[in-house]
Amino acid sequence: MEKLYIGVDLGGTNIAAGIVDVNGNILCKKSVKTNLPKPEAELEQDIYNLCKSLCEENKYNLDKDIKAVGIGTPGSVDGKRGIVWSNVNFGYENWKIKENLEKLFGISVYVENDANAAIIAEVMAGNAKGCDNALIVTLGTGVGGGAYLNGEIYAGYNYAGLEVGHIVIEKDGRQCNCGRKGCFERYAAASALTRDTQAAMKEHPESALWEICPDIEKVNAKTAFDGKKQGDAVATQVVDTYIDYLACGLVNLINIFQPQVVCLGGGVSNERQYLLDLLKPHIDREDFARNARERTEIVIAKFRNDAGIIGAAMVGVNND
């Protein structure tokens, strides 16, 4: 019988679990509210109950049909030992999640930071499949990152690495929540693009952006791209500036890692090929290894809305 895995996307608001095959297809899924704060043991029981009922409702036997459970969680995670060093949102420290959940489940449980789970999914079954060296950069509320290097996850000495959103690309630039000024995510996050679009609209009441989105509160990362596609000058300026900063940070990462593939995820990556086409000339001009025989390829991440569940399941596949 085909090997199946459970992936658990452990978020601060919801816990989502899915039964996933080795190719990253979700066969069924279910979620419950996380309802924080609560003690670790209670959350562990919630995770187990969710997975148990997911299996029962879909006629799977947790013991016989499921090879392993993978958990993707925010925070600093020692994937090899299965310990969450610190998860500030949950208020947990030194959480022995693997050991505790294996007692409940009776089968293998693996855990990884959620960004690391996302790159594992792309490497195992997505758009970086088979790569030994690949990055994921997510352009969402912030800019996040995960790295698969020399054939394994790279998390840093203290499991807190790959904060690629917090590299300064404009010294003394925009104030970041992290305390620095000019961080990459202040310019390249979906939220930054949204704010820049709103600011441009306020300055330019003549812009077609107002027709695309008459309610300025509803502007999102797609708005300016839609305006540029229609030929609006203000939207074009907003997008071109955005791409200039995004490319700047991406080339920084390429010059450091020279990975085979960089996967772009998060809201902005919904622009897909249009986004890649805008980035390409910048990368071709600035990549330090632009004359090398092998070059980094930038792609859109394969796994989208269910990336959390699939990534977590792939952590199980990867370790199994």
Next chain:
Amino acid sequence: MEKLYIGVDLGGTNIAAGIVDVNGNILCKKSVKTNLPKPEAELEQDIYNLCKSLCEENKYNLDKDIKAVGIGTPGSVDGKRGIVWSNVNFGYENWKIKENLEKLFGISVYVENDANAAIIAEVMAGNAKGCDNALIVTLGTGVGGGAYLNGEIYAGYNYAGLEVGHIVIEKDGRQCNCGRKGCFERYAAASALTRDTQAAMKEHPESALWEICPDIEKVNAKTAFDGKKQGDAVATQVVDTYIDYLACGLVNLINIFQPQVVCLGGGVSNERQYLLDLLKPHIDREDFARNARERTEIVIAKFRNDAGIIGAAMVGVNND
């Protein structure tokens, strides 16, 4: 008998070879001019002849006393297969240096990029000894880097990674030779500090820097540090600005890698503890993981003038 290794620092001007023990001590050394351009086979013979005569002059037997030969070379190097993909300065492509030299030497030969050799030396026998995750950043003519991650060299998919000098930290800033604007090395290299010191002296004829170095052509990376130590306001401004940019780039690397140790090498690192003390408050303020239980430590690289020979030898030790 103690294991000995030959380290060969293969530069565009000189080839330097040394017999080195496992602790990174050089027992004897010798160098010859590289005399480029010349065909690969001729250079290989030069390397062999240099090592052979180094052994003979010092009463070592190349076959019996030497365990392995390590070569450190500029360019993109596939250390596992022992191939130099590209060395632009030498004009070589796809140079099968390991295979060719092993035929000449009759013992194991290993090759690495010179920056990678430098971090191997620090990890094997230097100030990052025993670390699984460490970086070296060299502050010389440019800013170079090498990375040892998850217990092995990380070179990138195309062996051209770790160009840490070519991350933009000031968008649209100073023009870099690489084609980008605002690269880290334009602000943090020893040569940048020298140029900034000279510019400040021209603007400020009253500065004590003119007493420290009356001939402006002889200014180097030490000059401004000397001035700041004497309390000169102009020198202090130059050094403080330099440190601000250096810290900016170093924190970028820390936020990406969160290594156990960052070793600083190159001319500027001769300022040793004085340099580290100036950097520390910046790092403590900006490191994204400043509240983590384990933090990156910045140290001065142990191996100095002979780092090339020792690093190359340690490539042999590491592979042996």
